[in-house]
Amino acid sequence: MMPVDLYCFHHAGGSSLFFRKWAQYLPDHWQLHGIDLPGRGTKAGVQSQQDWQEVLDHLSRNMQIQSRSERLCVFFGHSLGGMVAYKLADHLRKHALATPDLVCLSACRAPCIPSVTQYAKLSDSDLLATLYQLDMLPAHRLSQEVETVITGMFKDDFTLAEQTVSTDITLTMPVELILATQDHLVSPESYRAWYPYCENHFQHHHVVGDHMYLQPHPTLACEVITRAVTRHLTRIQQTKYHKVNWQKPLC
Numbered sequence: 001m002m003p004v005d006l007y008c009f010h011h012a013g014g015s016s017l018f019f020r021k022w023a024q025y026l027p028d029h030w031q032l033h034g035i036d037l038p039g040r041g042t043k044a045g046v047q048s049q050q051d052w053q054e055v056l057d058h059l060s061r062n063m064q065i066q067s068r069s070e071r072l073c074v075f076f077g078h079s080l081g082g083m084v085a086y087k088l089a090d091h092l093r094k095h096a097l098a099t100p101d102l103v104c105l106s107a108c109r110a111p112c113i114p115s116v117t118q119y120a121k122l123s124d125s126d127l128l129a130t131l132y133q134l135d136m137l138p139a140h141r142l143s144q145e146v147e148t149v150i151t152g153m154f155k156d157d158f159t160l161a162e163q164t165v166s167t168d169i170t171l172t173m174p175v176e177l178i179l180a181t182q183d184h185l186v187s188p189e190s191y192r193a194w195y196p197y198c199e200n201h202f203q204h205h206h207v208v209g210d211h212m213y214l215q216p217h218p219t220l221a222c223e224v225i226t227r228a229v230t231r232h233l234t235r236i237q238q239t240k241y242h243k244v245n246w247q248k249p250l251c
Contacts, residue, residue, distance in 0.1 A: 003071045004030040004229055007063070007100070009081030009088075011107075011212070012157035013136055013150075015041030018078075018214075025222040031071075035059065037084070039153060048152070050159040055084070056091040065098040072233070075100040076225055078214055079185075080161040082108025086197075090169040102232050103171060104225050106178040107211050109186050110193035111165040116185055120158035124151045127158075167197075174201035174235075176228040178221060180213040181206055201235070203228070 006026065008019040016034025023032045034041075038058050039048025049055045065073050077085030082105035092099045109115065119127055128151050131137045137150065175198040179191050191204055207213055207220045214221055 001027075001029050002233065004074060005033060005065070005071050006030055006074045006076060006225065007033045007035055007065075007085075009035050009075070009077035009084040010037070010040070011079035011081055012161045013131075013154045014078075014081075017041055019218075022218060022222060025219050027226065033063075035063065037157070039156070048156040050156045052087060052160060052163070055160065056088055059084070059088055060091055060095065060097060065092070065100070072102070072229065073098070073100045074102045074104065074225065074229060076104040076106065076221070077108065078106040078221075079108060079211065080157055082106055083161065083165065086111075086171065087165075087169065089171055089173065093172070100173060102174050102176070102228060104176045104178065104221075104228060105194075106214070106221055107180055107183055107186050108177075109190045111167045111169065111197060112193055113187075113190040114164070115162040117158070118162060120155055120162050124148075124155075127151055127155060170197055170199050172199050174228075174232055175203075176224065177202075177204040178224055179204060179206050180209045180211060182208075182210040183213075185211045201232075203231075 004027070008016070008022070010016060010018050016036045019032065019034040026032060036043040037048070037055060038046040046058070049058070075085040075089060077083065085103055085105060086108070089100055089103055119130060122130060128147055131150070131154060136154075142150070175194070177191055177194055179186065179188065194204075195202060205224050207217075207224070209217060209220070
């Protein structure tokens with residue numbers, strides 16, 4: 001079996017720790033790579049960014065994607081992480097670097113659809129109150145020092161997530177979309193709007209849950225990704241078969 005490298009990009013305010021248990025839900029020959037944005041998790045000592053170009057440059061310098069002939073490379077991104085996966089795949093292509101073979105986007109709006117939230121524009125105190133209200137922070141009150149750090153981190157992430165995205169990026173590799181049925185941030189219309197940005201094979205899936213369906217049910221995405229990889233490998237084998245038979249003499 002061809003080894004698979006699965007690179008996972010986290011949501012706003014998250015980190016690679018969000019994916020730490022996923023390995024148990026994936027095939028044994030898969031390698032899981034949880035990727036942190038600058039200032040998150042394993043990159044806590046790096047300055048967080050509000051600029052997409054800085055983020056993409058940082059990730060492309062620090063990610064080592066092996067040749068397609070050796071391993072299959074899959075990007076998975078949830079919410080903000082979906083936009084990271086989308087933009088990074090294009091960034092790698094433009095810089096003649098190794099690109100993913102397959103991109104899976106979860107709970108991620110299409111580039112042409114404006115963000116329904118504007119959290120980045122809130123004052124620090126209002127943003128903090130909103131984070132507590134949305135259960136994005138522990139129920140118990142954090143120290144003022146920790147709150148200051150967290151507020152800055154979330155503001156940077158929301159600045160990235162809520163920006164108007166360039167709509168001239170078209171992905172050439174197969175794309176799979178995952179839509180949660182009760183997602184109040186990403187509508188079905190937003191998912192249909194992805195079609196113009198996907199040049200190759202495109203498919204979408206519905207899972208039960210809200211925007212953060214992955215938190216209680218991580219296996220849902222793992223199952224979709226595993227099936228998507230199986231379909232992609234089947235397409236590769238079929239293409240090879242047709243090429244081999246085309247090259248055979250006709251008589």
